[in-house]
Amino acid sequence: MNLLPFGKLAPHRPRAFVPQDIDLGDWPQIAPLCAQLESRAAQAKDPAALEHWLLDWSELNAALDEEASRRYIAMTCHTDNAEAEKAYLHFVEHVEPQLKPRQFALEKIYVAHPQFNHLPKARYQVFNRDVKNHVALFRPENVALETEDAKLCQQYQKLIGAQAVKFRGEEKTLVQMGRYLEEPDRALRQEAWELVAKRRLVDADQCEEIFDQLIQLRTQIAKNAGFENYRDFAFRQKCRFDYTPKNCLQFHDAVETEIMPAVREIQNDRRRQLKLEKLRPWDLAVDPQNRAPLKPFAEVGEMVTRTQKIFNRLDAELAAGFRQMQDLKLLDLDNRKGKAPGGYQQNLSEARVPFIFMNAIGVQRDVETILHEAGHAFHAQAARDEDLYAYRGAPIEFCEVASMSMELLGNEFLEEFYPPVEANRARKTHLEGIIGFFPWMATVDAFQHWIYTHADHTRAERKAAYLQLMDRFGGDVDYSGFEEVRAHSWHRQLHIFLHPFYYVEYGIAQLGALQVWANSRWNKAKALNDYKKALALGGSRPLPELFSAAGCKFKFDAATIRPLIQLAGNELRKL
Numbered sequence: 001m002n003l004l005p006f007g008k009l010a011p012h013r014p015r016a017f018v019p020q021d022i023d024l025g026d027w028p029q030i031a032p033l034c035a036q037l038e039s040r041a042a043q044a045k046d047p048a049a050l051e052h053w054l055l056d057w058s059e060l061n062a063a064l065d066e067e068a069s070r071r072y073i074a075m076t077c078h079t080d081n082a083e084a085e086k087a088y089l090h091f092v093e094h095v096e097p098q099l100k101p102r103q104f105a106l107e108k109i110y111v112a113h114p115q116f117n118h119l120p121k122a123r124y125q126v127f128n129r130d131v132k133n134h135v136a137l138f139r140p141e142n143v144a145l146e147t148e149d150a151k152l153c154q155q156y157q158k159l160i161g162a163q164a165v166k167f168r169g170e171e172k173t174l175v176q177m178g179r180y181l182e183e184p185d186r187a188l189r190q191e192a193w194e195l196v197a198k199r200r201l202v203d204a205d206q207c208e209e210i211f212d213q214l215i216q217l218r219t220q221i222a223k224n225a226g227f228e229n230y231r232d233f234a235f236r237q238k239c240r241f242d243y244t245p246k247n248c249l250q251f252h253d254a255v256e257t258e259i260m261p262a263v264r265e266i267q268n269d270r271r272r273q274l275k276l277e278k279l280r281p282w283d284l285a286v287d288p289q290n291r292a293p294l295k296p297f298a299e300v301g302e303m304v305t306r307t308q309k310i311f312n313r314l315d316a317e318l319a320a321g322f323r324q325m326q327d328l329k330l331l332d333l334d335n336r337k338g339k340a341p342g343g344y345q346q347n348l349s350e351a352r353v354p355f356i357f358m359n360a361i362g363v364q365r366d367v368e369t370i371l372h373e374a375g376h377a378f379h380a381q382a383a384r385d386e387d388l389y390a391y392r393g394a395p396i397e398f399c400e401v402a403s404m405s406m407e408l409l410g411n412e413f414l415e416e417f418y419p420p421v422e423a424n425r426a427r428k429t430h431l432e433g434i435i436g437f438f439p440w441m442a443t444v445d446a447f448q449h450w451i452y453t454h455a456d457h458t459r460a461e462r463k464a465a466y467l468q469l470m471d472r473f474g475g476d477v478d479y480s481g482f483e484e485v486r487a488h489s490w491h492r493q494l495h496i497f498l499h500p501f502y503y504v505e506y507g508i509a510q511l512g513a514l515q516v517w518a519n520s521r522w523n524k525a526k527a528l529n530d531y532k533k534a535l536a537l538g539g540s541r542p543l544p545e546l547f548s549a550a551g552c553k554f555k556f557d558a559a560t561i562r563p564l565i566q567l568a569g570n571e572l573r574k575l
């Protein structure tokens, strides 16, 4: 039984190294290929031979990546199919752990290779820098600490996953409770919010306990690798060669001076529309005019047709790309029983085509999601002819420029889904969401900068540091009577626990997306051409060059942000 929505897909380039009939889910068949690469490296006597070797390694990586993707897609499209689950888990448990040390061995062979420094400089600048960095940071004594870290993260996830409340006689998860914050009945919203907030506080001490241990572990990991603190280690580990902690601190300051006034204006606007004295935390998600939710489409086929129309109006090449995804059945978009939650875009790395998964139910958020994921898909299509596997993907800071730009550019044609008044309402919600994201991004990022550069702090000091950030970035929301809730509101941000320092990327990317959008206001054709050219570079250039190819500055300072927020603000006032 074929559990994949799409049929047979041929590799973009015929295989030259990986055997046609190999079973890529069977480690004993893969191991000899790793061994071949390990032993063959020494035979590469000139740069061309080493490049050839790299391409064989790339081919293996792409084939394995596609195998993993196929199993993941089958599993998420059929969560009720035991066979699909087994096949996925087999790969995760029996292939990946074996593969990891062999990949690392190949990396070590590569960076120590006599031809390493003789490869064409510009072409290999990014790849060599990243591989060298990965090898240089490895410390055998950190392996056990990283396992400890993963276990603590799992404890956190278990703690959060078990949180539930009894609301009006029914047990509900906290995620399910989110819906009540959109109810026009204010007393109901408050009741729901308080219940959730109090439930979270029950676990506050345990969250703090887990986090104390994580800080200790991470600080030790950094010290073992020769870094003064975990922040500096994390920057290096994430290959952040193109920006520094100082740039991020500058970003936080710029959010405070340039974006907070706009946030306060939006909050004030909401407060007035709701006819309230003060905004309370349960007043932030409801439609300020108490209107029913937007209904962009009734069924998924309609969503696809209308999205296609948006791309037809935007750009012929992108439109053809989305059309091709439909022809090849590379979309699984409807919400149905037996499907995993959420949405993602995944590359099939050997066929070099993108696949989009989501759970559309007919709300405006679905339209944002399909535009967003299509942006990621366009990125994959644009970088398709790049033969070095590592360069077919870009760093997150730029991947999200591809997707977030498409939300903004696609939004110009929302009339494909709505009458004009409703289209404007959707645009307004979207732009307010973009502006409102920056302060939380700055809070999460600045908090972690403080934490890991003050690793010896007490819990009381940590609380004070967080409250200071809430004062800077929380805006005008009245938490009186709920001071403890406010002081611990970071506990629900899983990135702080599970993915330290991974968050600012979204802020950086959003600045890129806003610039692409601003450029399109002046010259749509040029903005789209620059966007496509930058996407075609994949990950082959450093971030500042990817941004510059897209017509954007790679800067997060006040001077860059000011005109973008002005444009967004002007736009909002028109809607």
Ligand SMILES: [Zn+2]
Residues within 6 Å of the ligand: 372, 376, 400, 403
């Ligand atoms: Zn994304």
